[in-house]
Structure formats: C-alpha cells, structure tokens
Amino acid sequence: xxxxxxxxxxxxxxxxxxxxxxxxxxxxxxxxxxxxxxxxxxxxxxxxxxxxxxxxxxxxxxxxxxxxxxxxxxxxxxxxxxxxxxxxxxxxxxxxxxxxxxxxxxxxxxxxxxxxxxxxxxxxxxxxxxxxxxxxxxxxxxxxxxxxxxxxxxxxxxxxxxxxxxxxxxxxxxxxxxxxxxxxxxxxxxxxxxxxxxxxxxxxxxxxxxxxxxxxxxxxxxxxxxxxxxxxxxxxxxxxxxxxxxxxxxxxxxxxxxxxxxxxxxxxxxxxxxxxxxxxxxxxxxxxxxxxxxxxxxxxxxxxxxxxxxxxxxxxxxxxxxxxxxxxxxxxxxxxxxxxxxxxxxxxxx
Ligand SMILES: NC(=O)c1ccc[n+]([C@@H]2O[C@H](COP(=O)([O-])OP(=O)(O)OC[C@H]3O[C@@H](n4cnc5c(N)ncnc54)[C@H](O)[C@@H]3O)[C@@H](O)[C@H]2O)c1
Numbered sequence: 001x002x003x004x005x006x007x008x009x010x011x012x013x014x015x016x017x018x019x020x021x022x023x024x025x026x027x028x029x030x031x032x033x034x035x036x037x038x039x040x041x042x043x044x045x046x047x048x049x050x051x052x053x054x055x056x057x058x059x060x061x062x063x064x065x066x067x068x069x070x071x072x073x074x075x076x077x078x079x080x081x082x083x084x085x086x087x088x089x090x091x092x093x094x095x096x097x098x099x100x101x102x103x104x105x106x107x108x109x110x111x112x113x114x115x116x117x118x119x120x121x122x123x124x125x126x127x128x129x130x131x132x133x134x135x136x137x138x139x140x141x142x143x144x145x146x147x148x149x150x151x152x153x154x155x156x157x158x159x160x161x162x163x164x165x166x167x168x169x170x171x172x173x174x175x176x177x178x179x180x181x182x183x184x185x186x187x188x189x190x191x192x193x194x195x196x197x198x199x200x201x202x203x204x205x206x207x208x209x210x211x212x213x214x215x216x217x218x219x220x221x222x223x224x225x226x227x228x229x230x231x232x233x234x235x236x237x238x239x240x241x242x243x244x245x246x247x248x249x250x251x252x253x254x255x256x257x258x259x260x261x262x263x264x265x266x267x268x269x270x271x272x273x274x275x276x277x278x279x280x281x282x283x284x285x286x287x288x289x290x291x292x293x294x295x296x297x298x299x300x301x302x303x304x305x306x307x308x309x310x311x312x313x314x315x316x317x318x319x320x321x322x323x324x325x326x327x328x329x330x331x332x333x334x335x336x337x338x339x340x341x342x343x344x345x346x347x348x349x350x
Contacts, residue, residue, distance in 0.1 A: 005031040007238070008079035010064050010113065011086030013037040015193040016129070016227055018047035020085065023231040025051055034077045036060045036070075038105075041332040042089065042194040046324060064109030074116040081238050082126040084113055090196055091133075091158045095282060099157035103164075110165035114172040114180070126180045127237050128169045132223070132250070133159035134184060137285035140219060145291035146184070148246040156283040166246075179243035183234060186250040186290045190227030190310070191317040195325060195335045202261060203318045204325065204335065206268045216280030218258035221287040225251040226305035226314075236299040250290025251303040267315050 005028060011017045012035035021033055037043045039061060051057050058077075062069035064086045086109055088094065088102040110128060117123045135146040136153030152167075154160040172178040193200050202212050233249045241247060261275055295301045318325065329335070 003080065005081060006077060006079045007031055007033050007081045007083065008073065008077055009033060009035045010082075010084040010109070011037055011043070013039055013043035013045055013047055013059075014085055014089070015042070015047075015190075015197075016188055016230060017085035018044075018192050019190060019227045020083070020231045020234060021048060021057070022051055023228060024235060025054060025056060027235060032056045032058075034058050034060055034073065034079070036062050036064070036073050037086065038063045040088070042196075044192075044194075044328060044331070046327055047192045063105075064112060065104045067112045067115070070112040070116050074120050078120075078122060080122060080124050082113065082117060082123055083129065083234065083238055084110065084127070085129050087129075087162070089158070091156050092196070092281065094156055094158035094161075099161065102157055102161040106158075106161035107164040107168070110168050114168060114178055117180070118172065118176050118178050124179060125238055125241065125243065126169075126178065127234060127241065128165060128180060128182045129234065130162050130166050130182055130184050131159065132184050132186050132248070132288045132290055133285065134163040134166060135288075138287040138289055140221065140287050142287075145289040146248060147291045148184075148248055148294055155285055170244075170246075173244040181237050181241040181243060182246045183237055184246065184248045184290070185230050185233070186223035186225050186288055188227045188230050189224055189314050191314060191321070192324075193227075194332075195318075195328065198257065198260065199264070199314065200318055201335060202264050203315055206264060206270070206274075207319070207322075211274050211276040212261050212264070213278045214257060214261060214275050215278060215284060218261065218275070218277065219256050219286075220284060221254050221256050221289070222260075223250045223288050223290050224253045224255055224260075224307070224311075225249065225303060226307075226310045229303040229305050232304075233295060233299075233301045236295070236301050240299050242298070245298075247295040247299070248290050248292050249295060249301075250292045251305070251307075252290075252292070253307050254287075254289055263311060264315065267312065 169180045
C-alpha cells in the first residue's frame with residue numbers, strides 16, 4: 001500500500017505559503033500537511049482560517065533557525081516531502097533595519113532543514129523556494145532573461161541571503177545526496193500578501209486617499225506571476241522535480257512599476273498626479289525577466305492565469321477584505337516603517 005504523503009511546510013502562514021497550503025490540500029485529498037511558522041510580522045494564521053479545522057492540517061509555531069525545534073518537528077511528523085517558504089522577505093527591511101534576521105532565517109534556517117533532511121530517511125524531496133533576485137539585475141530594453149545557469153549576482157542583503165541558502169542546497173545535494181530542488185520565481189501577486197509589498201501597499205494608499213510613493217523613475221521592470229500559478233509549479237517540483245535540479249518559474253509578464261501603478265490608479269479612477277516620485281532605493285535592480293522553458297519542458301508546467309483578470313480580482317480581494325487588513329494592521333502596526341525615510345527625498349516631478 002502506498003504510504004500517506006506528508007508535507008512539512010516551513011513558513012506556511014505567509015503570503016505564498018498560505019496559498020500553497022490551501023492549494024495542496026485541495027489538489028491532494030489524501031495528504032497531510034504540517035505548517036511550521038514563527039509567525040513574524042508577515043506570518044498570519046488568519047490567512048489559513050478556512051483550513052485550520054481540517055483534520056489533515058496542523059500548525060506548529062517555531063523558528064526555523066532553532067535546530068532543536070526543527071529536529072523535533074521532523075521526528076514527530078516524519079515528512080515524506082518538505083517545502084520551505086520561511087524567510088525574511090522585505091528588501092527595504094534588509095537595507096534599513098539590517099540583515100541579521102535575514103541571515104538567521106534565510107541561511108541558518110536552510111542549513112537546519114538540510115541537516116534534518118540529511119539525517120531523516122523517508123524524505124523524498126525538499127523544495128527550497130527562492131527568488132529571481134539572486135541573479136541580480138538585467139538592463140532595461142535588453143531581451144536577456146535569467147536562466148538556471150545564470151551566475152548569482154545579488155545586489156541587496158535580502159537577495160544575498162537567499163543566494164546563500166540556495167548555495168547550501170546545491171552543496172548538500174552534491175556532497176551528501178540530499179534530494180533538494182531549488183526554485184527561482186519572479187514577483188508574485190494575489191491575495192493574503194502582507195501590505196508592505198508593492199501591490200497591496202499601493203491599494204491601501206489609494207483606500208486611504210494617499211499618494212503612491214514611487215522609487216526613482218518608476219521604470220524598474222518586474223516579471224509578474226499569479227501566486228497560484230507559482231503554487232502549481234512548486235507542487236510539480238515537489239512531486240516530479242529531479243533532485244539536485246534548479247527550476248526558474250515565471251509567466252513572461254514584464255511590467256514596470258509605473259505600469260502597475262497605472263493599473264491601480266485606473267481602478268480607483270485617479271490620474272498620475274497621485275504618484276509621488278521619491279528617492280530611489282539603494283541597490284534597486286533595474287529589470288528581472290525569467291526564462292521558464294526548463295520547467296515547462298521537463299515538468300509540463302504552464303501558467304494558466306490571465307493577467308488582467310487575476311490582477312483585477314486581486315485588487316478586489318483587498319477591497320473586499322478590509323477586515324483582514326484591519327486585523328493585520330492591529331497586530332503589526334505600520335505596514336512600511338520606512339516610508340518616513342522617503343520624505344523630503346523627492347527627486348523628480350511626474
Ligand atoms: N513574494 C514574492 O513575490 C516572492 C517571489 C519569489 C520568491 N519568493 C520567496 O517565497 C518565499 C515566501 O515569500 P512570501 O512572499 O510568502 O513571504 P512572507 O513574508 O509573506 O512569508 C514568510 C513566512 O515565513 C515565516 N517566517 C519568517 N521567519 C521565520 C523563521 N525564522 N522561522 C519560521 N518561520 C518564519 C513568516 O512568519 C511568514 O509566515 C520566500 O522564501 C521568498 O524568498 C517570494
């Protein structure tokens with residue numbers, strides 16, 4: 001008889017992790033899921049209220065940088081599959097607050113998971129969820145894209161710590177045969193994202209009647225993917241990805257920050273006078289673009305979401321879920337504490 005699929009998810013209370021937990025429970029009715037999360041400011045059990053009573057699901061509060069807690073959870077749950085979303089994820093924080101927590105969670109945390117997988121028989125696959133930011137920046141106007149073979153060139157502490165975790169994964173596969181897969185995905189949009197990140201942050205500013213602060217000239221380009229398209233790619237990596245491989249995930253959807261702002265302004269029937277250009281962020285990468293042909297060819301993945309529809313639905317979700325926003329605000333206070341740093345730094349008019 002085939003044994004039960006038991007997925008140990010790290011960081012499942014955050015934006016992508018909570019979408020993934022819900023998605024995988026739906027796609028695999030026979031599976032069990034344990035969600036290990038520290039519940040930092042961006043982790044929120046409200047994101048998983050609808051599955052909290054599902055008998056296949058359990059929550060464990062813990063810090064991935066705490067080896068004892070990680071080992072105990074592995075021993076108790078005995079996972080067949082492991083996926084790690086746990087991370088400090090906000091680039092601005094890694095610059096203005098400091099990189100210490102980033103190193104602890106994004107590097108030491110990955111080390112703890114690798115050690116646990118190495119010493120625990122029965123884990124078929126570990127997926128380390130990473131970012132395209134490890135590859136650095138592409139120039140605007142070029143047609144080049146990040147491939148799995150592109151050299152790492154992180155420009156901000158967040159990206160450097162993610163690259164560090166990814167390198168550890170590579171070494172643990174090559175040295176010890178740990179069955180790990182690393183993914184590099186582009187920017188996600190969708191429900192349940194902590195409102196310090198661009199899209200929910202701008203929506204909130206609009207709701208509050210405030211201008212949209214735009215770094216630099218706003219022409220920085222990101223490759224946007226709907227969160228559930230990312231979740232399906234991760235599910236495929238978890239069950240069909242080849243150990244030791246790296247997969248880039250992206251939906252061929254390059255948009256500048258100004259274009260994203262324009263879409264939001266249009267939904268609120270406002271014009272560009274609502275954009276306030278502010279001093280650029282240090283180390284601000286100009287352009288990201290992903291070549292996702294490997295995962296398409298080898299695992300048969302395709303993004304299935306229509307951008308305009310899913311983008312509008314995402315904005316509507318934040319408008320319809322004001323209670324969720326209010327509860328997050330009550331719990332964590334100001335969404336982007338660095339906003340004051342922007343004041344007085346206006347560099348250009350619209
Ligand atoms: N959001 C994106 O656009 C994007 C794109 C590509 C890759 N990623 C990667 O996907 C992963 C998830 O990103 P997200 O946007 O959902 O982030 P998020 O900030 O919304 O969630 C992070 C989660 O990790 C938890 N966490 C943080 N430190 C922890 C620790 N020490 N121990 C246990 N749990 C801890 C938090 O409580 C939270 O639930 C990250 O690894 C990120 O690098 C994100």
